[in-house]
Amino acid sequence: MKKKGLRGILLGLSMALLLSGGVALAQDSLFFIAYKDCVQCWPGMEYPTGDAYLLPFKMGGWDTSYELCTRITIDGALLEQHCDDEYYPDTDPYSDTWAFPCEFDEDGASSFLLGGEASVANGPPSPLGVWKQVLSQDIPGAPNPRAEASWLVARVCEVEEEFVPEPGTMLLLGSGLAGLAGYATLRWRTRE
Secondary structure, eight states, X not given: OHXXXXXXXXXXXXXXXXXXXXXXXXXXXXXXXXXXXXXXXXXXXXXXXXXXXXXXXEEEOOOTTSOEEEEEEETTEEEEEEEESSOOOXXXXXEXXXXXXXXXXXXXXXXXXXXXXXXXXXXXXXXXXXXXXXXXXXXXXXOOOEEEEEEEEESSOOOOOOOOOOHHHHHHHHHHHHHHHHHHXXXXXXXX
């Protein structure tokens, strides 16, 4: 009787850990995904068409009742920061592509950077470097959702792309699988 109770507890706990790990991977909260680790800068001022010069991204999961804040830095220097409760992309999730110049123009702006004009007069000296985009919302009485992604803008990219899941998610999934292995071992021993 004790072994059957232990098996039941072990199976229930393992399934709970596996489900929570799966939910953590598929949660529908604020997210921002850049699909490249490195994107090549475009030497011209017209919008490029080659895939090497375009950064595809996807964002979503925001609550339209609250402001959506964005902060963009290049090598830690602030490029843009604002909060806006009136503008949200047309769809959730929203996908698009960005292109990046190799140099800012003389006026300290770029006509196609981030799909519009961005003033860099008091910001980073060059668009080359590690970009970081942070999205956040301040929701009273709830955990404040936050999403971030980073990528390198360089003249030539030699970075391989790979997906690295969060350590907490891997711990949940690994614990669930270990629990299932323990359950199978207990069950195998009782058959012998």
